[in-house]
Amino acid sequence: MQQTLLSLLALLIATLLSFNQQQASIRSQQQAVRAEMEMMALGVAMQTMEVVRARDFDAGMDEHSRREIIDDPKSTLTDISNFGKKYEKSENEYSNSVKCKIYYKNSGSKCDFIEEFDGTKGVVPFRLEKDEDFPFSVTIEVRYVDDDLDPPTDDDFDPPYPPSVKTLQKEVVISVQDDPPNGSPRLPEPIRYSQVISYP
Amino acid sequence: MQFLYDNLIATVVGMTVFLILVSIQMRATRTSVAQSARSMALKQAETLATWMEQDLEAMGRNLDDSETVYEVGDRTSDKNSPTESTLASGEALKFHYDKKTIRYNVEADPQTIDGKTRTLYEFERTKNGASAGGSPTTLGYFDIRFIDENAEPTTDESKIRGIRVHFSVVSPFQNDETTLQEIHRMVVVPYAPNRD
Secondary structure: OHHHHHHHHHHHHHHHHHHHHHHHHHHHHHHHHHHHHHHHHHHHHHHHHHHHHOOEOOOHHHHOOHHHHHHOHHHHOOOHHHOOEEEEOOOOEEEEEOOEOOOOOOOOEOOOEHHHHOOOEEEEEEEEEOOEEEEEEEEEEEEEOOOOOOOOOOOOOOOOOOOOOOOOEEEEEEEEEEOOOOOOOOOOOOEEEEEEEEOO | OHHHHHOHHHHHHHHHHHHHHHHHHHHHHHHHHHHHHHHHHHHHHHHHHHHHHHHHHOOOOOEOOOOOOEEEOOEEEOOOOOOOEEEOOEEEEEEEEOOEEEEEEEEEEEEEEOOEEEEEEEEEEEEOOEEEEEOOOOEEEEEEEEEOOOOOEOOOHHHOOEEEEEEEEEOOOOOOOOOOOEEEEEEEEEOOOOEO
16 A cells, blocks of 8 residues: 555646646747747837838927027927927918838828827738738837937926927837737736937 | 566556656757757847947948948748748848948758758858958848838838848757757848938
């Protein structure tokens, strides 16, 4: 009887060891897939950043000279309340919220200025091979930052900073999350990629 | 032998436990080999992406009037590549910046992976004619495209706004425990040449 119990115990321990090893292997594989997904998302974010960077710095550049903008950004640059809206030069006003085109195969409006991309969302694919795209959902935020790359403050106001404070630096923050057609996302949270674009 | 027959059940149980432990050990060895191979591939991909990013961002900086910004070599079709092609004809790309001439040379080399023949590529970088970096023959594909303001590939130099590189690194040793046999990377940098 004792021998039988001991043999059962030995089998149980060996089985548990094997099971634990399989669990560790599964976790390792999930971690590898997640890490690869992060790098793919980073590639998509870099590409989207270049799409945004290809635009002019601000709609104020259409109405004011370079010198005027540098000397007085508060009067010449776009108010933050108009970020994400399309600037209609012919009418000198801002339309409603615009969805900018961030990939050549996507639909969307042609945006000419960086601040128009604020609030834009879209799906950008990471191509693995022919006809095998892996989609990522992309969200873009644009905001003014000061020389320390922080949201700017005006000495006359308390934080949060008021919409009237404008600077010659815009921070573009791109959030990327995998968007599989079937199943849930593999990334636990979106990756965020940001760059500061200065004028001039 | 008499001893084994007298304790047959104990023998069977003992052999079962022994076999389970041996299979655990073998799986651990295979996993260790796969993780080492993946670590090597990741390191190669990271190194290649880092200095390629630095190189291509500087493309066209401080050019002389007589220097062209870049020259792209011929491509061969490659179904494994996201662009369906690979730069693989010796001199894949030549470009200039800061009075330097940078060349990317890519050579094809058929190899057998997991019982199947596949063409892999070796990458070599030269600076002013001298060797300055490269990779072993583990690239699955390598292509550089110039993109416009909507990330669409273009050859019109007036519309180029960025440079996009697609490459992959194939894991050098593969077995049943290999999670990802190929690591894919996409690097995009701005295109901003200027002349002295």
